[in-house]
Amino acid sequence: MEPTKRGDKSTARPTHLPADDLDPTLTLLRDAAAAHLTVSEDLLEERDLHQQLERKNEVLRQANGILETVHETLRTEIEQLRTREVLQRERHEALLASIQTMHRALFVGTTAAHILRASLNVTRAERGYYVADEADGMRIRAAVDVPASVGDRPSPFIAAVARRVLDSGNAVHWNSQSPPEGLLPGDGEAFREAVAVPVSLRGGPSGVIFALDKDGEFLDEEVDSLLSVGSEAGVALENAHLREEVQKSYIATIGMLADTLEAKxxxxxxxxxxxxxxxxxxxxxxxxxxxxxxxxxxxxxxxxxxxxxxxxxxxxxxxxxxxxxxxxxxxxxxxxxxxxxxxxxxxxxxxxxxxxxxxxxxxxxxxxxxxxxxxxxxxxxxxxxxxxxxxxxxxxxxxxxxxxxxxxxxxxxxxxxxxxxxxxxxxxxxxxxGALPGSNIADLGCGILPGIERPRPERPPPLVS
Missing domain, CATH: 1.10.3210.10 (Hypothetical protein af1432)
Structure with missing residues (x-):
């Protein structure tokens, strides 16, 4: 047999793979492409999911910020409510104690002074007056840290405010920047904050409580408390008047008993x-x-x-x-x-x-x-x-x-x-x-406490001298 020549095409090895060899490769390529596509789709989904999560996280961060703001607001409001509750409780306790003090004052003759101090206590004011509307005109019956004494006539400004309160039956509230309409404060009467309320006796106003110079404005609750003091003060003053009448009766009884003994x-x-x-x-x-x-x-x-x-x-x-x-x-x-x-x-x-x-x-x-x-x-x-x-x-x-x-x-x-x-x-x-004639000590008489006279009825002359 004649040997095959180099370069002879009829005797060279084929350059293409058989079909059986190509099918697995194509399958692998197709599978790889499909896997790549799947992975790409998964990556896109994950990217979308990630973006969604980022958006949700942003919403949550914003919501958390809002919640923190609300929480802080609520905490502040709760603290304010607690503070107000403490102040209201203290004001209530002070009002109760002041009312009790006013009524106890009936037995020591200092009712007006206790009314005023009770008013300053519940409002935290620094100074004040108690002005009574009496038959001969207005008189100061109690004063704390003001240029006036018990028994004095009030200044024209204080008298005018008192008259306005008495005529209206309502509280009058003013400060140094805004005095009562139509009224001009005198020297030393530009009070930082001031309020005047009526004291009612027998159904009508009979006096005025002035609470003056308070740090900060008078709260509505404080004015209400002051009005309560004014209302209760009227009861205390009425009781004081009744007690005075009863005391006179007791003293008349005492005088009668003592005179009976002297006659015996x-x-x-x-x-x-x-x-x-x-x-x-x-x-x-x-x-x-x-x-x-x-x-x-x-x-x-x-x-x-x-x-x-x-x-x-x-x-x-x-x-x-x-x-x-x-x-x-x-x-x-x-x-x-x-x-x-x-x-x-x-x-x-x-x-x-x-x-x-x-x-x-x-x-x-x-x-x-x-x-x-x-x-x-x-x-x-x-x-x-x-x-x-x-x-x-x-x-x-x-x-x-x-x-x-x-x-x-x-x-x-x-x-x-x-x-x-x-x-x-x-x-x-x-x-x-050792007292000099005419002195108070020499004139003490029967020794009954000041401001009370023991009735001494006129005795008929003796039948036999």
């Missing part, structure tokens, strides 16, 4: 008044409360009222008393107690009257009380009563010289008498005995 026992004439005068001064030396002073004064005036129930023959017997007669005389403290305790306002006086013959060492009567167990009014009156009895002439003895009576008090201090009471009573005696 001539040796007691003037004795109770003198005892009450000394007792009042002694109570003031001790700085007792107004109520304790009242009890001491009235006890001194009525300490022997129980002698109404003791026989004249025993009371005025010129010689020594037998034991049975002494028991009758000692019974006067129990009789006096039974008489006085029937008057509600004199219950404390009745108790002090019952014990004014107790001894400091516990050997007195009727109950053998000792030391501080004896009411303070009883201890004062016990000393004063003994001194006045010693310097007076009685049916059974002559009057002692004051020096001897004073010596007896000192000798019996610690046994019959409280040593502290002996000390203050001797000072009271010095004040009265």
């Amino acid at each position: 026992d001539p040796y007691t004439k003037g004795h109770c008044d003198q005892v009450s005068q000394y007792a009042r001064l002694a109570a003031e030396q001790l700085n007792l409360s107004p109520e304790d002073k009242r009890v001491a004064c009235y006890t001194a005036l009525l300490h022997d009222v129980g002698k109404i129930g003791v026989s004249d023959g025993v009371l005025n017997k010129p010689g020594p008393l037998i034991p049975e007669e002494r028991k009758l005389v000692e019974a006067h403290v129990r009789i006096g107690y039974d008489l006085l305790r029937c008057i509600p306002a004199l219950e404390d006086v009745a108790d002090a009257t019952l014990h004014h013959h107790e001894w400091y060492d516990g050997t007195g009567y009727p109950d053998g009380l000792a030391g501080d167990a004896i009411p303070v009014a009883s201890r004062i009156v016990g000393v004063v009563d003994a001194y006045c009895a010693m310097i007076d002439r009685r049916s059974y003895k002559e009057a002692y010289p004051p020096e001897r009576a004073r010596a007896e008090l000192l000798r019996c201090a610690g046994t019959q008498f409280d040593p502290r009471m002996v000390e203050v009573v001797l000072k009271a005696i010095d004040l009265v005995d």
Whole structure:
């Protein structure tokens, strides 16, 4: 066989692959293209999803910012509400305490001053007036840190504001930049913030409360509280007026009882008044409360009222008393107690009257009380009563010289008498005995507290001179 020549096409290897070899490759290419397409689509979806998530995240970030802003706003509002609640609670407590104080003031005669201080307390104002509309015109009845005194007439500006409040029955609110329309403040009356409210008595305005110079504006709640004080103040003033009328009736009763005793026992004439005068001064030396002073004064005036129930023959017997007669005389403290305790306002006086013959060492009567167990009014009156009895002439003895009576008090201090009471009573005696004629001390009369007069009815002249 003839060898094949180089380059002979008939005998060369084919340059293309067989169909069987091409099919797997094409399949792989097609699969790769399909996979690429799938991956590209997945990538596009993921990109879209990512963009959507980014947009959602942005929305969430914005929403979170809004929520944080709302949260901060709510937190601030809650804090403000809590602060306002605390202020309202404090204002309510101050108003309640002030109203209670106003009513307690009825018993110490300082109602107007307490009304004003209550008003300043609930509004946090620095100064103020209480102006009363009285029969003879307007008068200042209380003042705090203002250039005026109790009893003065108000300035033209204050009087004009008060008249506007009284005529309208409404509050008037102004400040240094905007005074009440048509009114011109005087020197020193350009208050930073000011409000004036009416005080109603018997259905109509009778006075005006001025709350002046407050840091910041008066809140509506503060003005409402001030109006409440004004309304309650009217009740307090009405009660004070009624109490004054009742007190006059009580004092008339006291005067009648004391006069009855003087008519029965001539040796007691003037004795109770003198005892009450000394007792009042002694109570003031001790700085007792107004109520304790009242009890001491009235006890001194009525300490022997129980002698109404003791026989004249025993009371005025010129010689020594037998034991049975002494028991009758000692019974006067129990009789006096039974008489006085029937008057509600004199219950404390009745108790002090019952014990004014107790001894400091516990050997007195009727109950053998000792030391501080004896009411303070009883201890004062016990000393004063003994001194006045010693310097007076009685049916059974002559009057002692004051020096001897004073010596007896000192000798019996610690046994019959409280040593502290002996000390203050001797000072009271010095004040009265050393007072110049016409002085207030010399004119204390029966010793009833200032501003109250004891009625003294006219007595008919004696039938036999």
